[in-house]
Amino acid sequence: MNNITQAIWVEMLKARRSRMPLLTALGFSLLPLGGGFFMIVLKDPELARRVGLISAKAQITMGVADWPAYLRFLALANAMGGVILFGFIASWVFGREYSDRTVKDLLALPTSRSAIVFAKFVIVAVWSAALTVFIYLIGLGVGTAVALPPASADTFWQGTITIAISAGLTIALVTPIAFFASAGHGYLLPMGVVVLVMFLTQVIAMAGWGEYFPWSIPALYAQGGNLGTASYVIVILTSVAGIAGTLFWWELADQTH
Amino acid sequence: MDTAIETNNLVKRYGDVTAVDGLSLRVARGEIYAFLGLNGAGKTTTIRLLLGMVKPTSGEARVLGTRIRVGEKKPWDSVGYLVETPDAYPELSVRENLEAMRRLRPGIESKAVDGVIERLGLIAYADRRAGTLSHGNAQRLGLAKALLHNPELLILDEPSLGLDPAGIVEIRNLLIELAREQGVTVFMASHILGEVSRLAKRIGIIHQGQLLQELDVDELERNRWRRLVIRTRDNHAAHAVLLNAGFSADITSDGMIEIKDNAAIEQPDDIATRLVNAGHAPTMLHVEQEDLEHYFLRLIGMDGGNVK
Secondary structure: OOOHHHHHHHHHHHHHHOOHHHHHHHHHHHHHHHHHHHHHHHHOHHHHHHHOHHHHHHHHHOOOOOHHHHHHHHHHHHHHHHHHHHHHHHHHHHHHHHHOOOHHHHOOOOOOHHHHHHHHHHHHHHHHHHHHHHHHHHHHHHHHHOOOOOOOHHHHHHHHHHHHHHHHHHHHOOHHHHHHHHHOOOOHHHHHHHHHHHHHHHHHHHHOOHHHOHHHHHHHHHOOOOOOHHHHHHHHHHHHHHHHHHHHHHHHOOOOO | OOEEEEEEEEEEEEOOEEEEEEEEEEEEOOOEEEEEOOOOOOHHHHHHHHOOOOOOOEEEEEEOOEEOOOOOOHHHHHEEEEOOOOOOOOOOEHHHHHHHHHHHOOOOOOHHHHHHHHHOOOHHHOOOEHHHOOHHHHHHHHHHHHHOOOOOEEEEEOOOOOOOHHHHHHHHHHHHHHHHHHOOEEEEEEOOHHHHOOOOOEEEEEEOOEEEEEEEHHHHHHHOOEEEEEEOOOHHHHHHHHHHOOOOEEEOOOOOEEEOOHHHHHOHHHHHHHHHHOOOOOOEEEEEEOOHHHHHHHHOOEEOOEEO
C-alpha cells in the first residue's frame, strides 16, 4: 500500500466539501439534548407527570438524574445510534463512489486500491470518533446546564472510558457496512443491512443472546453488562471480516460501474 | 512493432452474454487507434479489461509491456483514461477534482493542475463545482484528469461525447498534437466513423464482441463503394449504349443509370464522350462515394439500419 497519506487527504477533502459532516453532527447532537431533557424530567416530578409517556421512558432508561446515569445514557445512545449513524457514514464514504460513478477513476492509479480503501476506513473511523467527542462535549455542557448534582472525577473518568470503548466497538463494526456499500454499488443495500442489524439487535438481545451478536455488544458494554472475552473476539472478527471483504471486493471483483 | 497495447484472444463473458469474444489487437506506440463499434459492441468492456477493472474470462491483455491483472498497479502512472461518462465529485470544484487526482498520482507537480486547466479551456470554470458543469465542460474535466500526468498512453472512451463542434475540433487537434509531438499513444473508442477517420491512423471495428476488421485510414478510401451516376433524356436508350460498350450498368429505383465499374469511375469523361457520340448527352453525371456511416453499417452487417 503506497501513498496512503495522500489518499487520506483526498478522502478528507471529499468529506469536508460535502454536507454530510454537518448533517451527521446535527443528527447526533439530538442524543445529548434528548438526554438532557430526560434529566430535566427526572428532576421535576410535576413535569414528569404532565409529559406522561416520555417521563416513563426516562425512568426506565436512567432512573435518577445524576452524572453517572447521564453518562451511561450517552454511552448507550452513542452505541445504539452509532450503529445507524456510523453505518450511514460508511455507506456514504464507500457507496458514493458507486452512486456518483466515480469509482472507475480510483481503480487504475499508481495509488493502490488497498490504500484507497484503507484511507476510507480511516476517514470513517475519524469521523465517527469526532462525532462521539462532539456529543460527549455537548453532553457535558447539557449536564452542567441542567444542573446535575456534582460528581467525583472518578465518575467522569469511568463514564468517559465507557463512552470511548463502546464507541470504539461500534466503529469497529462499520466495516461490513462498507463491504455492502461496495458490493451493493451504492447506499441502498448497506442502509438496508443497517436496518436489519438494528432489528436483529433488538430481537437477539431480548432472547438473551446479545453478547454473541456483534452489533448488540457495544450497547451491552455501555449498559455495564458483564461481557466475556468471546464478545470482544466476535467484534474483532466481524470487523476484520468486513475489512477483508471490502479489500477483496475492491481488489478482485469485476468493477463495472 | 513496439506495442503499447496488445490483446491475445481476449474473452469476457457475463453469464450467458459474451461481451468480448476472442479479441486480438495490437496498438503501436505513438499511434492513434480508433476502436469503433455500436453501443453494446464491447468497446467499454474492452477498455475495462485493458485497465484491469474486470477479469478476462480467457486470454490476456498487455499494456505498455505489463500483463494486466485485476488490481495490477504497474503501468498506471503512464496511463491516462476516461471510461464511459466523465464523472467527477459534484461537490468539489474543477480544480479540487484535479487536485484530488494529482494527489493520487504521486510525483506530479502542483502546477500541473493549472496547466491542464488551461490546456482544456477550463480556466473560467476552475472554481466552479463539478456538479454544475455542462456536459461539454464535464467532458473536458474528464479529459483533464486523463491528461494531468502527461501519460504515455491515453485510453479514452468516446472523447468527443457532449462536446460542441468547436470543442470536437479542439480536442481532435489536441490529441493529434499529443501523438505527433510527444509520441503519446491514443486508444479511443467511438461509434462515429466520420469523427475517428479524421484523427486515427488505424481503426479496429468491433461488433458483438468480435473484431471484424482492422484497417489503416488510407484503406477506408479504397474500401468504400463508389459509383458513377448518370442521367440522360432517355435513360433506357443510354443504358443500352453502355451495356453494348461492355459496362455493367444498372437502372436504379429512381430511374438513373448507375455504373460500379472502376474503369467508368476513374474516367467518367470517357463515358460522357460515348454517350454524346451515341446521341444521349448526359444531363447529369457524377461520382458518388459511399458515406462513412453507410460503410460502417455495411461492414458490421447492417445496411441503412436494416440487418442483412
